Amino acid sequence: MLKFLECKTRTRANHITNLLLVILLFLSIGFANSKSSEPQVNIERFKWNGQLPNTKTIIVKNYYGDISTKTITKPIVHLQSVYQRIGKFAPKPDFQIEETERGLEIEVKYPTEFFNSGAGDATVRADIGIYFPKGYQLILETTFGNIKAKKHYSSIRAKTTLGNISVATHGAVDLSSEMGNVYLNPLSNRWKKSQQVLTRAGNVTLLLPEDVDLKLIVQAAKGIVSNFERNGIDSHSDKFGRFTSSLGKALTSLNIRALNGTAELIYERKTDEDYLVSHLN
Numbered sequence: 001m002l003k004f005l006e007c008k009t010r011t012r013a014n015h016i017t018n019l020l021l022v023i024l025l026f027l028s029i030g031f032a033n034s035k036s037s038e039p040q041v042n043i044e045r046f047k048w049n050g051q052l053p054n055t056k057t058i059i060v061k062n063y064y065g066d067i068s069t070k071t072i073t074k075p076i077v078h079l080q081s082v083y084q085r086i087g088k089f090a091p092k093p094d095f096q097i098e099e100t101e102r103g104l105e106i107e108v109k110y111p112t113e114f115f116n117s118g119a120g121d122a123t124v125r126a127d128i129g130i131y132f133p134k135g136y137q138l139i140l141e142t143t144f145g146n147i148k149a150k151k152h153y154s155s156i157r158a159k160t161t162l163g164n165i166s167v168a169t170h171g172a173v174d175l176s177s178e179m180g181n182v183y184l185n186p187l188s189n190r191w192k193k194s195q196q197v198l199t200r201a202g203n204v205t206l207l208l209p210e211d212v213d214l215k216l217i218v219q220a221a222k223g224i225v226s227n228f229e230r231n232g233i234d235s236h237s238d239k240f241g242r243f244t245s246s247l248g249k250a251l252t253s254l255n256i257r258a259l260n261g262t263a264e265l266i267y268e269r270k271t272d273e274d275y276l277v278s279h280l281n
Contacts, residue, residue: 067142
């Protein structure tokens with residue numbers, strides 16, 4: 001009888017062990033399948049060097065990625081991109097570069113059949129950087145990306161729909177974001193033409209250098225904060241919520257509009273080109 005019980009117990013134990021092994025086998029197969037079902041992600045690079053355009057204008061369009069730019073001393077246009085392709089058969093983006101009557105036009109083309117939705121959920125995405133010497137006008141456009149220009153000498157026209165814009169330049173600017181924030185650090189003291197900054201849903205931060213000659217006009221639906229009074233700078237707010245201040249000779253104007261956001265105005269006693277980045281971070 002005792003032997004019969006021992007045998008029965010051993011049989012039950014073996015059955016449980018075998019059952020556990022089967023469960024572990026199924027779990028391992030499921031884990032392997034889940035790993036194999038993850039899409040393949042490839043990170044790749046593209047580089048291009050070209051001649052400077054005779055028109056003195058460089059136009060960059062990258063609707064589904066970021067655009068960054070910086071002034072260099074080398075007399076060339078240098079383009080570099082890091083892009084990712086998600087999925088085994090995802091194609092590479094097409095970098096179209098052509099000099100036209102408008103200027104040197106650079107556009108990243110994405111194959112439309114590889115977009116999963118209209119919200120920028122793409123199987124291909126490229127972030128690009130464009131570098132060239134001073135003396136050239138720059139036009140930048142994206143939809144889902146951010147735009148950043150650091151230590152620049154160019155006049156910059158930048159437009160994005162959902163991204164932020166961060167610009168530090170000696171040139172005049174025309175900056176527009178539908179949904180994002182705009183950060184502007186003028187590095188010069190005076191300009192030959194008026195400038196404007198617009199965001200429909202974001203906020204604006206302005207860092208002004210000392211001894212600037214500028215008429216400042218600001219509208220912000222959710223309020224304006226500045227250190228002008230602390231620095232002895234006269235300013236005036238009218239009944240429509242417009243903030244105005246004439247700095248120096250006020251030779252040209254800068255018009256800032258944050259239609260559904262705030263505006264922060266910072267007057268610095270010294271021009272600090274890296275302050276904008278440190279302030280944002």
